Amino acid sequence: MIPRDVAPTRFRDVLGTFATGVVVVTALDGDQPVGMTVQSFSSLSLRPPLVLFCPARTSRTWPRVRRVGSFCANVLAADQADLAATMAAGRGDRFRDVAWEAGVTGAPRLAGALSHVEATVQAVHDGGDHDVVVGRVRAVARGAEGTRPLLFHEGRYARLLAEESAEAR
Known part of the structure; x- marks a missing residue:
């Protein structure tokens, strides 16, 4: 028998075992930078180049990004957990003390x-209590080689523990 419903807390607990990267989606709303932390970010298509992310419908930042119509998905490095937490908090000036430059769409590219x-x-x-946003990729850039990603696993920020050997690559 198939259960009628899965409890949200149980669903979150089980899906939390899937480690994800951490991304800050940014946009420039007029002259004000806006940003939000997301875990649901993925490539979708190579031809044409498409990505997707899934903001909560309760987000106060997502309507601003949607209105602007363009964004930058900043894939965070292992040493940027504080930045991820700041952008997730949704309070105050999230960009105070954050170094960034405008990208080709005008959206902040985080240092x-x-x-x-x-x-x-x-x-x-429509994605239930989230929206599923499909973005047409206009530009990409990669940071320094050897930089490790910030991960999110079981409700906490995490880092990769071991460096890959040259033979494993």
């Missing part, structure tokens, strides 16, 4: 990020 994926919003789909 120290592992990579930057700039895109325009192509489509927004």
Whole structure:
């Protein structure tokens, strides 16, 4: 028998075992930078180049990004957990003391990020209590080689423990 419903806390607990990268989605709303931390970010298509992310419908930042129509997905490095927490908090001036430069879409490219994926919003789909945002990629950039990613696992920020050997690559 298939259960009628899965309890949200149980669902979160089980899906939390899947480690994800951490991304800060940014946009420039007029002259004000805005940003939010997301874990649901993925490549979607190579031809055409598409990405997706899934902001909560309760987000106060997502409507601003949507209105702008373009964004930068900043893939965070292992030493950027404080930045991820600041952008997730949703209070105060999240960009105070944050170094960034405008990318080709105008969206902030955060200093120290592992990579930057700039895109325009192509489509927004219903995803339950989240929206599924499809972005058409306009520019990409990679950070310094050898930089490790920031991960999120079981409700906490995490880092990779072991460096890969040259033979494993």
